[in-house]
Amino acid sequence: MSMRPQTHPTALFAVDGLLTEEERDIRQAVRRLCADQVRPNLARWFEEGRLPAHELAREFGALGLLGMHLEGYGCAGLGAVSYGLACLELEAADSGVRSLVSVQGSLAMYAIWRYGSEEQKKEWLPAMAAGESIGCFGLTEPDFGSDPAGMRTRARRDGDDWVLDGTKMWITNGSIADIAVVWAQTDEGIRGFLVPAGTPGFTANDIEGKLSLRASVTSELVLDGVRLPGSALLPGARGLGGPLGCLNEARFGIIFGVLGAALDCLETTISYASDREIFARPLASFQLTQQKLADMVLELGKGLLLAVHLGRLKEAGSLTSDQVSVGKLNNVREALDIARTCRTVLGANGVTLEYPVIRHAANLESVLTYEGTSEIHTLVIGRALTGHSAFA
CATH class of the missing domain: 1.10.540.10 (Acyl-CoA dehydrogenase/oxidase, N-terminal domain)
Structure with missing residues (x-):
């Protein structure tokens, strides 16, 4: 051959x-x-x-x-x-x-x-x-993920202080953070606050039983009469645009990041298929295997080209939130499909931690959902195309 x-x-x-x-x-x-x-x-x-x-x-x-x-x-x-x-x-x-x-x-x-x-x-x-202090970002609540405007966490003025009450959920780094950025409803609209760890009334509890993002700290934040000085308020953020602006920054990193998971799956799978023999020939030599690999590489490559293009737009100051939604929706969806398809090439070996593929696939199930679900980004793109909002 x-x-x-x-x-x-x-x-x-x-x-x-x-x-x-x-x-x-x-x-x-x-x-x-x-x-x-x-x-x-x-x-x-x-x-x-x-x-x-x-x-x-x-x-x-x-x-x-x-x-x-x-x-x-x-x-x-x-x-x-x-x-x-x-x-x-x-x-x-x-x-x-x-x-x-x-x-x-x-x-x-x-x-x-x-x-x-x-x-x-x-x-x-x-x-x-420097990595000497760790932060977390408290926006999502148990009943308000895709609809953060409905958050129930409340901050009220008490003299020169603010008093916060509420619960945040699915917060990465929550229990290990030295400082939490917490978003709350006020009489002035949604505002952001800096809540140091150890503030009385503020607790962070790890979420157990995850089958995705297991190598990550995910927590629930509870604020029970948390009293903060006026200096804890983020003065430049008013309304939902504040937290959504932060999410746009994080989504940009995801556009590139998930392609790393996909590439690691592909490199692992090509190596495995080249070494694995079946019917006295390498698995990589079979047409159906090569079709899977070719299809996956096409989607990976298109995703990389899109990511670099969006990065150049961001550097030029012209990247829009709609374009970020395009990148997040496409690249996460395709990365997850690549991970799942790679698992089929590895067969039973693909479900063990000896290889990274099932770990990546499990993780990408979470990435598909967080910082804007695939459904939300689909509707953002639909709104951009039609001018009509499908959101309630």
Whole structure:
């Protein structure tokens, strides 16, 4: 049987030619860090349902990954594509690891950087960029995920203070966070508050029994008469546009990140199919296997080209929220389909933690839902196309 050298999936689309040398160097640095510090432990962390978040945060902070797309206050101030490629390499390791970085930089840090006072920025951002302090982002509630405007968490004025009551759910980094960005209804509309860990009345409880994002800390936040000084208010955020602006930042990282999970599945599957013999020939030599691989690589490549294009738009300051929805909907959906199809090529081996495929597939089920479900992004695109909103 004739053989020729194998081509890497991304080489078919010449993606590296679209990147600067600095962007390629950043990608390689994150890849090395994950290879040395993360990948050897992932199967165990996933099986045990834990993540050494503080240790990893300090490693990521030392490399400049936390809030890397923000300017000043100890942040690296790098471009959107560099940030996206870092997310890709992190999620090629595990979605939970990318979520740690994404929530820290694009939700908690971005909220303070974009909407905070100068005092809040100086107090929190340098420590968060270094990984010395961890943040979380409290928006979703038990009954209000896709409809955050209906949140029941309430903040009322009491003299110069604010008093918060309510519950937040599915909060990444919640129980390990040093600072929580919490969104609440007020008489002035939705406002954001900085709630330090240990504030009386504020508790964070881990959510147990997850079968997805197991190598990630997910929590419930409970606020029972939490009293905060007036200086805890994020002065620049008024209305739902504040938290939605943060979510748009995080969704951008997902557009790149999920392609890392898909690529890791594909690389694993091509290697497996090349070594696995069936009917006295490599599994990779069968037409049906090659059709699966070709179809998956096409979707991966199109997703990468879309991600880089959206990154360049973001760097130019012209990226819209509708375009972010296009990227999030397409790339998460296709990455999940790639993971599922790779599992079929691995057969029974595909459901064990010896290979990363089922772990990626399980994680991507969560990514499909969080920071805007596929249904919500579909309706956002539909509204853009027709001018009619299908939301209630």
